[in-house]
Amino acid sequence: MTTRFSLNQWTTRHWPMPDLLAGCASAGVHGVGLWREPVAEYGLARTAKLVRDHGLAVTSLCRGGFFQNPDALDDNRRAIEEAAALGTPVLCLVSGGLPDGSRDLDGARSRVxxxxxxxxxxxxxxxxxxxxxxLHPMYCSDRCVVSTLAQALDLAAPFSPTQVGVMVDTYHLWWDPDVWDGIARAGAEGRIALFQVADWVTPLPEGVLTGRGMLGDGRIELRRFREAVDATGYTGPVEVEIFNDELWAMPGPAALDLALSRYAQHVA
Known part of the structure; x- marks a missing residue:
């Protein structure tokens, strides 16, 4: 089961790209989820070559979306091109929130x-x-007007599953009483593009964006999620994506070791 473990780059946010890729390879981790900003900083072609040199797979690229921005179409086309250059089959889309000054939630969803x-x-x-x-509904106004798996699947429905799928992220979906039906539907439609795990800790820290918990530190039935996703026939990577200031302060190898240990205990 640990062969499916993938480290999302933001879990060890301050680990430099060459060290991140070398550290994953050294630890026997086969997959990494990368982010556009550090990829651009290190260089797209250099990153792609270094990934190949270490024998790694890029399990996802974060991120496209943010469709409220005027340049969203062009930026997302560039993101697709970057994902293709990295050899990843998955581009994460965070839809974006309401345009500045707007209260038109229906209009924002129509734009998506x-x-x-x-x-x-x-x-x-x-x-x-x-x-x-x-994303969790608390992010609806500024980051993501798509709050449930059912909404995401409805938006994906007009398109081939090879073109548009959905992500199942425990942090964002654990609260939804319909999530288990949604996972089953997503699997039946062949639309589960990626499964991500993080835990929900309470009380939430002041900086909500960096409030994701290490696996096992919170309230989410992580293994139940993994079993539900697997039951649909999904056999892809399980990407650990945790935004947490304390984790970011740790040396990269220590944070990776902790994530691997907790993954084995609470997800695998």
């Missing part, structure tokens, strides 16, 4: 559908699956 229609064929041409990621 409209831009998906523009981007899905382009993604298909590049061999990249757009992975809509529902």
């Amino acid at each position: 559908a409209d831009l998906l229609a523009e981007l899905a064929p382009y993604a298909g041409e590049h061999g990249v699956q757009l992975a809509l990621e529902p």
